[in-house]
Amino acid sequence: MxxxxxxxxFAMIGLSLVLNLWRLVVGPSVPDRILALDTMYINSIALIxxxxxxxxxQIYFEAALLIAMIGFVSTVAVCKYLLRGDIIE
Structure with missing residues (x-):
């Protein structure tokens, strides 16, 4: 069962990854593309x-936790770069 x-x-999350990829390629603006990348790493965590x-x-749960931390920091860095044009002040 x-x-x-x-x-x-697995099939449902795979479909959501394909739809996120489509939004990443076709997205009309940069924030849409950033949101698609953010959602893609969340879906990859779910797959792991x-x-x-x-x-x-249990080893895969630790890997998912590491990917979650790296994904959060990278999303914050990209958003800060888009807002200010500089990551480190």
């Missing part, structure tokens, strides 16, 4: 966590 649910959720659940191991 759990395997079937994992396959369905699901993979860890499927393999019943």
């Amino acid at each position: 759990l395997e079937n649910v994992l396959l369905i959720v 966590v699901l993979y860890g659940i499927g393999l019943k191991t």
Whole structure:
């Protein structure tokens, strides 16, 4: 039962990644593209966590946590660069 649910959720998150990629390529403005990148790394974290659940191991949860921290910092840095034109003051 759990395997079937994992396959369905993998397919749904994969579809959301494809739609995010489409928004990244076609997005009419730069903030739309930044939001698409932010959503893509959140979806990749979800895929890593699901993979860890499927393999019943905990190492993937730590990897997802590291990606979440790096993704947050990079999103803040890109937004600050767009607002001010400089990351470090």
